Amino acid sequence: MTRMLPADADPQVAPLAGRSASATMRAALVRLVTRQQTGLVLVIALLGLVLALTAGSHVDLETGATVNNFYNLHTLLQTATDASFFAIMAVGATIVIITAGIDLSVGSIYALAGVSTAMVLRALGPMGGAETFFIGLVVALGVGLACGIINGVMVVGLDVHPFVITLGTMWIVRGVAFVTSHAESILLPHALTDVAKAPLGLAEGLYPVPLLVMIVTAAVGSIYLTQTVMGRHVFAFGGNPEASRFSGLRLGRIQIGVYVISGVTAGLAAFLGASFYGSASCADATGYELYVIAAAVVGGASLMGGKGSAVSATLGAILIVLIRQSIRTLHFDQNYEWIIIGCATVIAVVLDQASARFTTRRLAAGAQRR
Amino acid sequence: MTSTVRTSAFALGCSLLVFALAGCGSSTPSKTPATPKGLKVALIAKSSTNPVFLSARTGAEAAAKELTAKTGVPVEIAWLTPPTEDGQVQAQRIAQAVNEGANAILISCSDAGKVTGAINDAVDRGVAVMTFDSDAPESKRFAYYGVDDEKTGEAVMDELAKQMGEKGSVAILAGNQNAPNLRRRVDGVKKAAANYPNIKIVDTFYHIETPQDAAAEVIRVQGAYPQVRGWAMVGGWPLFTQTLLSDLDPNRVKIVAVDGLPAELPYVEKGLAPVLLAQPTYLWGYVSVQRIYDKVIDHKDVPQVIPMDLVRVTKDNLGTWARQLQTWGFTDVPAAYLKLP
Numbered sequence: 098m099t100r101m102l103p104a105d106a107d108p109q110v111a112p113l114a115g116r117s118a119s120a121t122m123r124a125a126l127v128r129l130v131t132r133q134q135t136g137l138v139l140v141i142a143l144l145g146l147v148l149a150l151t152a153g154s155h156v157d158l159e160t161g162a163t164v165n166n167f168y169n170l171h172t173l174l175q176t177a178t179d180a181s182f183f184a185i186m187a188v189g190a191t192i193v194i195i196t197a198g199i200d201l202s203v204g205s206i207y208a209l210a211g212v213s214t215a216m217v218l219r220a221l222g223p224m225g226g227a228e229t230f231f232i233g234l235v236v237a238l239g240v241g242l243a244c245g246i247i248n249g250v251m252v253v254g255l256d257v258h259p260f261v262i263t264l265g266t267m268w269i270v271r272g273v274a275f276v277t278s279h280a281e282s283i284l285l286p287h288a289l290t291d292v293a294k295a296p297l298g299l300a301e302g303l304y305p306v307p308l309l310v311m312i313v314t315a316a317v318g319s320i321y322l323t324q325t326v327m328g329r330h331v332f333a334f335g336g337n338p339e340a341s342r343f344s345g346l347r348l349g350r351i352q353i354g355v356y357v358i359s360g361v362t363a364g365l366a367a368f369l370g371a372s373f374y375g376s377a378s379c380a381d382a383t384g385y386e387l388y389v390i391a392a393a394v395v396g397g398a399s400l401m402g403g404k405g406s407a408v409s410a411t412l413g414a415i416l417i418v419l420i421r422q423s424i425r426t427l428h429f430d431q432n433y434e435w436i437i438i439g440c441a442t443v444i445a446v447v448l449d450q451a452s453a454r455f456t457t458r459r460l461a462a463g464a465q466r467r
Numbered sequence: 468m469t470s471t472v473r474t475s476a477f478a479l480g481c482s483l484l485v486f487a488l489a490g491c492g493s494s495t496p497s498k499t500p501a502t503p504k505g506l507k508v509a510l511i512a513k514s515s516t517n518p519v520f521l522s523a524r525t526g527a528e529a530a531a532k533e534l535t536a537k538t539g540v541p542v543e544i545a546w547l548t549p550p551t552e553d554g555q556v557q558a559q560r561i562a563q564a565v566n567e568g569a570n571a572i573l574i575s576c577s578d579a580g581k582v583t584g585a586i587n588d589a590v591d592r593g594v595a596v597m598t599f600d601s602d603a604p605e606s607k608r609f610a611y612y613g614v615d616d617e618k619t620g621e622a623v624m625d626e627l628a629k630q631m632g633e634k635g636s637v638a639i640l641a642g643n644q645n646a647p648n649l650r651r652r653v654d655g656v657k658k659a660a661a662n663y664p665n666i667k668i669v670d671t672f673y674h675i676e677t678p679q680d681a682a683a684e685v686i687r688v689q690g691a692y693p694q695v696r697g698w699a700m701v702g703g704w705p706l707f708t709q710t711l712l713s714d715l716d717p718n719r720v721k722i723v724a725v726d727g728l729p730a731e732l733p734y735v736e737k738g739l740a741p742v743l744l745a746q747p748t749y750l751w752g753y754v755s756v757q758r759i760y761d762k763v764i765d766h767k768d769v770p771q772v773i774p775m776d777l778v779r780v781t782k783d784n785l786g787t788w789a790r791q792l793q794t795w796g797f798t799d800v801p802a803a804y805l806k807l808p
Contacts (some may be wrong), residue, residue, distance in 0.1 A: 166568065283580070373584075374580075377580075380554075381554075383553070428545075431550060
């Protein structure tokens, strides 16, 4: 594995050889403060604080303890669980967006992967827990992989904008899920639910598995994008396809690869979601593609390509789910949910563009001074 | 590790730490054991844009007000219905209701398979769960209140057969194919149709459950199957628009539909839908909250299945039904119908 510098590293704060310890620390601090992830963490923390202060409290039925309506482990884990399905898909979507592409079919792939898993396991009948888990995972990821390959090959082979291709496959894949499942809601074996809802030593009713899968996916996505040659190629393609072509990069292979990753993350999210909720239907994840793209964009991915981060996309998903949670926790009219999420998405993009313009001006001013 | 990975890991770690720290020390044990001083019922219907569920909410809130005044026990309704039908979101709302201290949950299930686990988790954490309209029979819910869907479908077909002289082609309008209660109604329609040898079912038509989508589907089907003389509608979606009043000829086509809300009443008056089988949707909320009170506060036994009777709405009782709807809080009942005998 080749070590690479991140594509979105700020050259102004890049470490320089021979700096003093305090200068290095200051540079690291500046780098940290100017990172978009820091801003997202601060917004999430601030929103969490506001919710904790304003949500009110209730008496727990079992323990008799007074519990804050938001600031309790059940609600926080539930929020993380709700975010995990979007966040896992958002990591794949971000990698697609970095190439200036888009994948509108992730919600449909989620549905097809879920119903395929449920139907295969139902057809195979009762099995051991490990076999059930392994076969279910392979089917879900396999369906995601196949859909990703189809998307990628069509985008490259037909030379049609990915918006159009994935808009088409969004309906096709949803239709296949509909036809094959006969629109039934199909139950999954308890063995899968037992895994997805394993308390892992926590109290009863606390389910940390989706949170952990979300963290692992974000970490793997981040390592892929920043630590591997393949990740570097993704940024290069998105930043300047022509330069990449003249550099000898295999652009078709890169494009197919990003749609495969997007499909696989949708398959993984479907496996997790179907296992957690115990059933799958062709209507699952309807409209989720918009939340996923919003999470990636709020996380700083540029639809123009060349910019994005797996961790930021995960934080974007958490922020969006937290906004939804806050509307309910604070008893606002929930019909405002879409308006607020839409505004948050637009504001995030506008702030990001303003920040980019500011940085460009600062760099230009610095260059003039030198 | 590069700086980006370090920073990224730090950022994610920070946010998770905020969550984790928030979770610790969040509860303050009280000195006395938990004794609910009131009843907080989370109402989770299928969709907050469907008027039948808004009337259920009105009924639930009326029952809560009455019980509070009568018994002195404060009864509160928390409306947690998602804007669009989504079983997964309903499961999340169930968990939210429990986390926010609801004593009971009243739910109409969009997807029984998706919410069964969440219902069982809620019951395991001491929260009573009751279903209405659409059941989750495999779950640990203590009761279900609603119509018998298969019998409802049979009643729709029997009424339509009478209107059509027991002969002709019939189309079934079936809403969302995922909804188990609607599927059972369709089964009931087909079962009853088998009793009429001169009636032919041309097909069952599914659609997005909005008035416009449903009306468009009816018009499309009527164009494709001009021989259709009767519509068995297991829900009244297209009758919330006015378009079928002009697009279908009441002398040629007859409709029998489930539900009888204010917007649908002109179809009865014009004779295009001579019979509506109305679910008293207000009672979904009103009766269910009373049964939840019986179970949670009074510790009474409640039957597992509480059947709801349909109301047959025709020209003969249009005025009575219109006034009933107004009493139940509907503000859009046409004034002309309120004056009818």
